[in-house]
Amino acid sequence: MKKLFLTAAILGLVAGSASFANAADCTITIGLDLELTGEAGAYGQAGAKSVEMALRDFNEAGGANGCTIVTDTRDSQTQGSVAVDQATQLVNVKKVPLIIGGIISPMSLAILTSVTGPAGVPQISPASSSPTLTALGREGKTNGVFFRTITSDALQGTAAAKFALDKGLKKIAIVHVNNDFGVNLEKEFETAYKKLGGTITSVTAYNEKQSSYASEATAAMKDGPDALYLISYPVDGATIARAWISGGGPAKFLLNDGMNSEDFIKAVGAQYLNEAYGTSSGTSETDSTKYFYGNYEAFSGGIKPDAPAADRSYDAGAIAALAIAIAGKPDPAAIKAAIPKAVAADGTPIHAGKEEFVKALALIKEGKPIRYEGVIGPISFDQYGDITGPFRLWQIQEGQVKTVGEMSVEDVNKIKASIN
Secondary structure, rough: OOOOOOOOOOOEEEEOOOOOOOOOEEEEEEEEEEOOOOOOOHHHHHHHHHHHHHHHHHOOOEEOEEEEEEEEEEEEEOOOOHHHHHHHHHHHHOOOOOEEEEOOHHHHHHHHHHHHHOOOOOOOOOOOOOOOHHHHHHHOOOOOEEOOOEOOHHHHHHHHHHHHHOOOOOOEEEEEOOOOOHHHHHHHHHHHHHHOEEEEEEEEEEEEOOOOHHHHHEEEEEEEOEEEEEEEHHHHHHHHHHHHHHOOOOOEEEHHHOOOOOHHHHHHHHHHHOOOEEEEEOOOOOOHHHHHHHHHHHHHOOOOOOOHHHHHHHHHHHHHHHHHHOOOOOOOHHHHHHOHHHHHHOOOOOOOOHHHHHHHHHHHHHHOEEEEEEEOOOOOOOOOOOOOOOOEEEEEEEEEEEEEEEHHHHHHHHHHHOOO
16 A cells, blocks of 8 residues: 655644634644554554545634644654654654554554653544553553543453354464553453353464564464464464464454454455454444545545544544634643543534534534534543444455444443453
C-alpha cells in the first residue's frame, strides 16, 4: 500500500492560550503520530486517511469558529523511540494542543508516558487496546489526557475465548508478540479460556522482525493442539502462520483484531485460512456508519472501510475537531475538558459528514450540548478515557473477512462475572 502524506502546512499557528472566537481566517494544527510504515504501517495509513476525511468534513462545515483544522502528520515507523521523538517535536516545538495516535498500544504507551501525559496534552488513540492504558489512568499517571475509540483487551480476551470454544477450538496453542499488547491479551484470553473449559497446550512469546519463526512454530506444536491463537501483526504473523502450516500444524487459527488484513491473507494463502476466526472491537450501526462506509473508499483511494483502525480513526478526528470548537480556544487543558462534552449524554445527536457538522457547530455556538454518535456507534468515555461496545466476530472465507456474529459488552461482562 503506498505511503500516504497528509497536509501539514501551518498557515499561522494560533498560540495555545489564545481565543480564536473572532478569527476571520486562521489555521489550527493538531498532531498525528501514527505508524505509516513498519509492521503496523497499513493500519496507520488507513487511520491517517480517516482523520483527514473527518477534518475535511468538519472544515467544509465551517471549521472551529472559522478556523481550519489541519494536521502535522508524523510517521512513528512502528518504533516506540521514533514515536516519542515525533511527539516531542509536535508538543514542544510545534506546540500542538492535541495528538491523535498511536495506532497500536506500544506506540500509544510510549507517547503517553513520555510526552503527552507529562505535558498535559490530550491524546486520542483510535486502536490501542492494552489494559495497561487503563491501569495508568487508575494510578493517576496520565493527567487524564488519554482517550481511545476502541474497547480494552480486558474484554476482547474474554470474547475471543468464548468465540474460540463456540467454534470447536477446544485445545489451543498460543503464539504472541512479546510486547505490552501481546502479553496482556494473552493473559486475559488464557484466564477466560481455561475457566470456560478450554485447554492451552503451550504459550510461546516471540520478538518482532525475525527472518524466521520456525523454532516458535515448532514449540507451539507440542502436545498436539487443535488450533493456533496467533496474537500478532500482519507481517510477522504471516511468517509465523506459514511456519506453522509448513511444519504440519493444523490450518485452524484464532486471530486478534489487527490480523484482519488483506496483506496477511495474501502472504499466507487464502486456501489455508478458511478456518481462521477472529474478534475485533465492533460497531453499533448509526447514520455515521452508513455515511463512512458509503464514502471512505473513494476518499481514501481504495482503502476498504473495514480496514483495521479506519472507522474508529474517523471518530477520533471528529471528536478532536468538535472538542476544539467546544473549547473555544486551541488550549490543551480546555480541549481535554471538552472531549467528553463532544459526546455528552444529554446532547443533540450528531453524526458524521459535513451537513451534520454544520448542525453541530450551530448548536455549539448557541451553547447547547451535542452527542456525537460515531461510525463505531454511540460513544461515551469513562473517567479513564475508555469506551465500551460490542465485539465483531469474523471468519476468513475464500480470502475475504466476513462478519459471522456479534457479542455485546453485556454478554462479555456476564461471562467475566460467571468465571470470576
